[in-house]
Amino acid sequence: MNSTFFASIAATGFAVAFLHAALPTHWLPFVLVGRAQKWSTGRTLGVTLLAGLGHVALTIALGLALVLAGLALQPALGGLFHLIVGALMVAVGGYYVFRGRHNHTLPDAGRRTYASDRAAIVALVTLLTLSPCEAFLPYYLAGMEHGWQAFVLLSGVLMAATAAGMLIFTSLSLAGFKRLGLHWVERYEETILGGALILVGLAVAFLKT
Template identity: 80%
Template sequence: MTSAFFASIAATGFMVAFLHAALPTHWLPFVLVGRAQKWSAGRTLGVTLLAGLGHVALTILLGLVLVVAGLALEPRLGHLFHWIVGGLMVAVGLFYIVRGRHSHAMPEAGRRTYASDRAAITALVVLLTLSPCEAFLPYYLAGMKHGWGAFLLLSLVLLTATAAGMLLFTGLSLAGVRRLNLDWLERYEETILGAALVLVGLAVAFLKT
């Protein structure tokens, strides 16, 4: 697997994480709760970032478990390992494509009112932390051949894309941009993510590592 191919994995991983973070479920609840609690824009963005860090941290932890398991299995599977990883990515991608009409309803935490800021912040952070970016996890396996440096780089890609997406759309909404025209993203997000996973999975399977 060449460094150029790994760069393509990181680039598509960034796209997947950014699109996932751009879903209204990842920023609209913060805008609504922030307005209800009369938070400043800075505080709303701060809570958004805090929740995003929790979201990323759990995803990285799951990715670490996946990579450790992959490292344990790789010596036993030998040259079949990259076929298995590629096949897994294709299977997950096809699952996303089939599930492409899934509805992303706004979480209950975004519709509630809270007695205190602490309760509101806790609910928002816990809500997002416990819903990791599962679409990004196969990218950790795809980059595993490049060692722990690749794991750290992919984690940085995940953090950057997630923070950028959540803060960008939260900030735009707070700034008064009323119509962000993201209906298409809600409708086609899983299809886009699935297609990206299928393409990377095929590349992992058929390109020499």
């Protein structure tokens, strides 16, 4: 893979992570809890960012484990490795497309009231931290042949896209935008993510240079 192709992987990964962060489950609970706890806009956004960092940290940790496993297997697989990675991405993408739409109901943490701000913050951060962006994980394998620099760059892409998505939609909702017209994201998220994974998987498998 050349640097131009890696840039396309990073760009697609940014779009996937941003779309994932646009889901109401990634920002609406913070808006509702913030209002219930009478938080300022700054504090609500701060808690949102803190939870987003936990979300990203777990995803990066899982991506690291995946890359280490890939590095262990690569010598034995040789030239077949990129084909296997591409096939894996296509398979994961196909699963997303097949599963289609799943239920993005508002998490319990967004409906509850809390006796203290600390309890609210812990609940929100835990909720999102334990829900990694699994759709981004195959991108770590796709960029693995570029070494650890690619891993760091992809982690930066994930962090930037997630933070941007969560903070933007939280801010807009706090400003009074009604549901932001994001029903289509809830409905078609998995189909879009699956399609992106399939396209990148095919490119990884057959466009390696």
